[in-house]
Amino acid sequence: MLELRASDVVIRESLRELVSLGLARAEDKCRYRLDPTKPALADMVGRLELLYRERQVTVIEAIFARPEDALQSFAGSFKIKRD
Incomplete structure (x- = not known):
């Protein structure tokens, strides 16, 4: 990917979170790979x-x-409509 439209801080935190969740791994300081651990x-x-x-x-x-x-949309799916 040549360009991401987010701040460096957001990108670093997001990548760190993906690694901690077991969804990605760091290949080196600047490269990550999607690699689910389970x-x-x-x-x-x-x-x-x-x-x-x-x-x-x-x-x-x-x-x-x-x-x-998202929560409102989910809750709305349970509304009973009256005719």
């Missing part, structure tokens, strides 16, 4: 990759949605 994580990453190919906009919206928006 089969369940690898399966989840694979399913996410497939979902991203099929519904890219939906996945991107979910990533950037504010947590309260």
